[in-house]
Amino acid sequence: MTEPKPYRHRFPMTIIQHAVWLYHRFPLSYRDVQELLYQRGIQVSHETLREWCIKFGSLFADELRYREPRRGPRWYLDEICTTVDGLRHWLWRATDEHGFVLDILLQQHRDRGAAKTFLTRLLGEHDVPEVIHTDQLRSYGAAIREIPSLADVDHQQVISTARCNNVIKQEHRSTRRQERSQQGFKRRKRAQEFLELHARITNLHHHSRTSVSASTRRKNQRQAFQTWSAVAAGVA
Known part of the structure; x- marks a missing residue:
């Protein structure tokens, strides 16, 4: 007989x-998580x-992505340099106007082809935006002109330190913290998988970090925990 739940x-x-x-919510190492679990009487190795x-x-990232609501019509795109196994890579990130991460993609290049790949990937998951905010990297404009569905989209280029682009700069900081905790990324595929789930969990807890009342923050946190439990149940 076929095992209905193959994860034993x-x-x-x-x-x-x-x-x-x-591991994905906080800048912790596997050994840190191992110690936290052991404090609760759960003995498990860091390799496990x-x-x-x-x-x-x-699997968790896919479940979270499926449960996310429709995002805002404004896209903020940016890219930062990171190192994977000693080689320079570019981490492309897109958020909406509320700071929710739309997608994240690790690529070796920072040119028109890479920008087009990222934009095409975004359009496969989200509706065509009304406005796209980018820095002054010319690759964005060249890529947008080559995608027919983006022909009527308002493309606004700003300097990377401009206030209107701070919404995506804030998201880069959490990635940097995770990168330092892991002492750098070792493999590209593994780094992409980690960053995808990290971004989805960040979205899940987005409202719990805003400046709201304690009761509202606790309510948002409870909803996030319930959603995460439902995601785990769906995977199991």
């Missing part, structure tokens, strides 16, 4: 999903934690 582990999914959530993140990370 000696730990229940509630522990697995909590460990994966800890790594296997859990690799095995379930993309």
Whole structure:
């Protein structure tokens, strides 16, 4: 007979999903998560934690992406330089006007082709925006002109330090913290999978970090925890 739930582990999914959530939610190493779980009487090796993140990370990210609501009509695009296994890469990121991450893509180049690849990927997941905000990298304009569906979109280029582009700069900071905690990314595919789930979990807890009353913040946090539990149940 075919096993209806092919993921066999000696730990229940509630522990697995909590460990994966800890690793992607906070700038922690596998050994940090191992110690936090051990404090609660759960003995698991850091290598097992790594296997859990690799095995379930993309599944959790897909479930979260499916549950996310429609995002705003303004796109903010930016790219930062990062290192993967000693080689320079470019991390392309897009957010809406509220700071929610639309997508994130790790590429080796910072040219027209890379910009077009990222924009095409975005259009496959989201509606055509009304406005696209970018820095003054010419690759954005060249790529936008080559995509017919973006012909009527208002493309606004600003200097990277402009106030209207701060919404995406804030998202880069969390990635930098995670990068430092891992002492750099080792493999491109693994880094892409990690960053995708990290971005979705950041979106999930986005409202819990805003300057609202304590009661509203706790309500938002409860909703985020309930959604995460539902995501884990869907994967299990």
